[in-house]
Amino acid sequence: MTGAEFVPLSLPPLVIGICAAIACAVPGNFLLLRKQALIGDAISHVVLPGIVLAFLVTGTLSAWPMMIGAGIAALVAVGLIEAVRRLGRIEPGAAMGVVFTAMFAGGVLLLEQSDTSSVHLDVEHALYGNLESLIWLDAVGWSSVFDPEALAGMPPELWRMVITTLVVLVMCVLFWRPLKLSTFDEGFAQTIGLPVNLIGLGLVVTAAIAAVAAFDAVGSIIVIAMFICPPAAARMMTNSLEAQVLWSVVFATVSAVLGYVLAGYGPLWLGFENAVSAAGMIATVSGGILALAAAFGPCRTRSGAPVEA
Amino acid sequence: MLFEALTLQLGYNATLVTVGAMLLGIAAGATGTFLFLGKRALVSDAISHATLPGVALAFMLMVAFGGEGRSLLGLLLGSAVTSAIGLICVSALTHRTRLSEDAAIGAVLSVFFGFGIVLLTVIQSMNAGRQAGLESFLLGSTAGMLWNDAVVIALGGTLVLLAVLILRRPMTTVAFDPEFAAGAGMNVRRIELAMMGLAMAITVVGLKIVGLILIVALLIIPAVAARFWSHRVGHVVLLAGAFGGIAGYVGAAISATAPALPTGPIIVLVAFAIFLMSLLIAPARGVLAAMLRHRRFQAQVHVRQGLLALATDQPIYERLTLRLMKRRGLVRADGVATETGHAQAARALLDERRWQVLRSDPAHADAAAHYDGLTPLDTVLTPDQLKALDQGLGPRAAT
Numbered sequence: 001m002t003g004a005e006f007v008p009l010s011l012p013p014l015v016i017g018i019c020a021a022i023a024c025a026v027p028g029n030f031l032l033l034r035k036q037a038l039i040g041d042a043i044s045h046v047v048l049p050g051i052v053l054a055f056l057v058t059g060t061l062s063a064w065p066m067m068i069g070a071g072i073a074a075l076v077a078v079g080l081i082e083a084v085r086r087l088g089r090i091e092p093g094a095a096m097g098v099v100f101t102a103m104f105a106g107g108v109l110l111l112e113q114s115d116t117s118s119v120h121l122d123v124e125h126a127l128y129g130n131l132e133s134l135i136w137l138d139a140v141g142w143s144s145v146f147d148p149e150a151l152a153g154m155p156p157e158l159w160r161m162v163i164t165t166l167v168v169l170v171m172c173v174l175f176w177r178p179l180k181l182s183t184f185d186e187g188f189a190q191t192i193g194l195p196v197n198l199i200g201l202g203l204v205v206t207a208a209i210a211a212v213a214a215f216d217a218v219g220s221i222i223v224i225a226m227f228i229c230p231p232a233a234a235r236m237m238t239n240s241l242e243a244q245v246l247w248s249v250v251f252a253t254v255s256a257v258l259g260y261v262l263a264g265y266g267p268l269w270l271g272f273e274n275a276v277s278a279a280g281m282i283a284t285v286s287g288g289i290l291a292l293a294a295a296f297g298p299c300r301t302r303s304g305a306p307v308e309a
Numbered sequence: 310m311l312f313e314a315l316t317l318q319l320g321y322n323a324t325l326v327t328v329g330a331m332l333l334g335i336a337a338g339a340t341g342t343f344l345f346l347g348k349r350a351l352v353s354d355a356i357s358h359a360t361l362p363g364v365a366l367a368f369m370l371m372v373a374f375g376g377e378g379r380s381l382l383g384l385l386l387g388s389a390v391t392s393a394i395g396l397i398c399v400s401a402l403t404h405r406t407r408l409s410e411d412a413a414i415g416a417v418l419s420v421f422f423g424f425g426i427v428l429l430t431v432i433q434s435m436n437a438g439r440q441a442g443l444e445s446f447l448l449g450s451t452a453g454m455l456w457n458d459a460v461v462i463a464l465g466g467t468l469v470l471l472a473v474l475i476l477r478r479p480m481t482t483v484a485f486d487p488e489f490a491a492g493a494g495m496n497v498r499r500i501e502l503a504m505m506g507l508a509m510a511i512t513v514v515g516l517k518i519v520g521l522i523l524i525v526a527l528l529i530i531p532a533v534a535a536r537f538w539s540h541r542v543g544h545v546v547l548l549a550g551a552f553g554g555i556a557g558y559v560g561a562a563i564s565a566t567a568p569a570l571p572t573g574p575i576i577v578l579v580a581f582a583i584f585l586m587s588l589l590i591a592p593a594r595g596v597l598a599a600m601l602r603h604r605r606f607q608a609q610v611h612v613r614q615g616l617l618a619l620a621t622d623q624p625i626y627e628r629l630t631l632r633l634m635k636r637r638g639l640v641r642a643d644g645v646a647t648e649t650g651h652a653q654a655a656r657a658l659l660d661e662r663r664w665q666v667l668r669s670d671p672a673h674a675d676a677a678a679h680y681d682g683l684t685p686l687d688t689v690l691t692p693d694q695l696k697a698l699d700q701g702l703g704p705r706a707a708t
Binding site: 032035036037038040041045084087088089090091093094095096097098101102104105106108109112113221222224225227228229232235236263267272273274275276277279280281282283284286287290294297299300301302 | 448580594
């Protein structure tokens with residue numbers, strides 16, 4: 001494969017995939033440790049009604065209104081889950097199940113009711129995106145990476161995803177200590193005066209931002225997988241949070257690259273003609289990594305002690 | 310139009326779908342109750358997403374053996390196999406590793422679903438000529454439902470209901486208190502698996518009508534709604550079945566009235582409406598009931614404090630207290646106590662003094678535990694005890 005082929009066709013999806021994976025995996029570590037892993041699942045379901053509503057309000061498929069709509073929907077869902085949980089005194093899992101299924105159903109209904117035949121907006125697209133279509137037509141080879149004129153023709157999803165990833169990373173670094181404290185010992189964090197609830201909400205909002213941006217580029221299935229699988233696999237590798245986050249970044253990157261390559265070229269190697277869904281393949285690879293970690297990870301048991309050979 | 314739909318007069322297909330959805334709803338509601346009570350509601354989410362690769366694999370297998378690949382029974386069998394594998398994965402990840410159950414659920418659901426999507430794209434490229442239409446299993450599709458499909462759904466639903474009936478006692482015990490169940494000699498792991506297996510059966514049966522993403526709603530929402538109305542497991546199961554049945558029936562009927570009303574989402578939204586109503590108006594656990602309770606309690610506290618203030622000749626400034634006491638005819642508009650006000654104030658003061666004496670006497674420790682500043686003491690003690698207590702009041706209280 002030459003640069004002339006690789007850069008326009010494979011570089012943008014690869015970069016987007018890697019960024020989406022990392023942006024979701026990093027906050028995913030904290031969600032996992034706080035036993036809120038399924039928030040990612042809930043958020044990625046409720047993004048659909050948000051996007052449809054944004055489309056109905058603005059009438060276009062442009063990115064910003066959709067991301068705002070999706071973000072609002074995510075916040076509404078988090079609020080509703082909390083309200084149902086408190087008002088009805090229902091356990092969090094069931095409250096989540098009630099809210100996100102109902103909102104998703106509402107989204108599908110809205111989609112069917114509105115006339116979206118003229119634009120590309122359907123449930124399948126929302127679920128598994130279309131990573132492969134994000135190509136960079138202006139590129140002629142590696143030299144284009146340094147060519148401002150060609151860079152302007154990059155798929156806009158790429159810039160959004162890169163910026164979102166940076167924002168998420170900066171947030172995590174900035175609030176590292178309070179986040180770590182309140183994750184492991186909420187009571188202690190509260191006594192030394194940290195705004196625990198605010199930190200929790202901030203984490204969920206950060207996760208929602210990552211989810212919405214990633215969703216825009218690659219569909220919700222990657223979002224759920226990347227929130228959970230890389231951090232869960234990383235959790236089997238180490239007992240230190242710092243190392244866990246690093247491992248999860250590594251796993252997320254490997255999943256994205258390997259998944260993309262397998263989806264794009266795997267079928268060709270096997271003699272088929274068409275590529276398979278990259279989003280699905282990335283999720284599958286991350287699952288494979290998790291399975292390996294669960295079988296062989298040094299810290300896979302509950303006590304956290306390394307398993308004797 | 311809606312009336313005709315509700316009375317099953319909209320034709321063959323609509324009737325099939327409506328009856329099928331009702332049966333599915335009943336079975337799903339009853340089964341979901343045990344998941345919900347055992348705090349395992351979201352396991353169903355993993356189960357349902359894990360059906361997708363099974364559907365795709367079954368289709369590929371059937372095509373590979375020369376079949377048409379659309380037999381509903383075959384597809385459902387395939388989905389049952391992979392969702393069972395998914396279930397085992399959740400269980401293994403939870404028991405063998407340090408992951409908590411929610412993480413295991415999320416991992417299984419996303420990975421299996423992702424793999425299913427990979428397989429779907431494989432199928433798309435495999436026989437571009439005959440589009441399999443497997444995407445309809447994501448959100449359900451009732452348009453082309455056949456008599457055979459309806460029979461599969463009805464039979465499956467009935468079998469699940471029967472199993473729930475037979476297993477209700479062990480499942481209840483395990484849902485509420487697994488330790489006790491283990492102590493009583495039950496095989497907790499196996500009963501849990503049976504519970505999940507039933508949920509899996511519902512998911513598989515429901516794929517055709519509501520699709521795999523929304524079937525979770527039918528398992529969770531009716532159960533959560535029913536929980537508001539009763540504290541007894543039997544009642545909750547029955548109610549959940551009824552709510553699920555109503556949601557299925559009404560939802561399918563509504564969706565039959567217009568083409569742009571997809572069946573699955575409408576059923577879910579009807580179920581959600583039932584949930585909202587339950588959340589608001591259920592007695593005892595509902596929001597409205599809780600608000601009324603709060604208001605009544607607030608009024609009691611305010612009136613009591615107001616009466617004590619009257620009895621000790623202190624002015625009342627608090628607006629709510631004044632309003633409440635005026636409404637009860639205890640004070641006049643200018644804040645001066647009425648005849649009844651004086652009488653009740655004296656009684657409240659006497660009650661308060663009696664409580665003081667009672668609480669300072671260790672011999673009355675049991676009765677003192679009833680003190681909340683509101684309960685009149687004569688509902689706690691006998692007249693004889695009161696008389697004995699009054700002797701300890703002394704001259705200070707006589708004023």
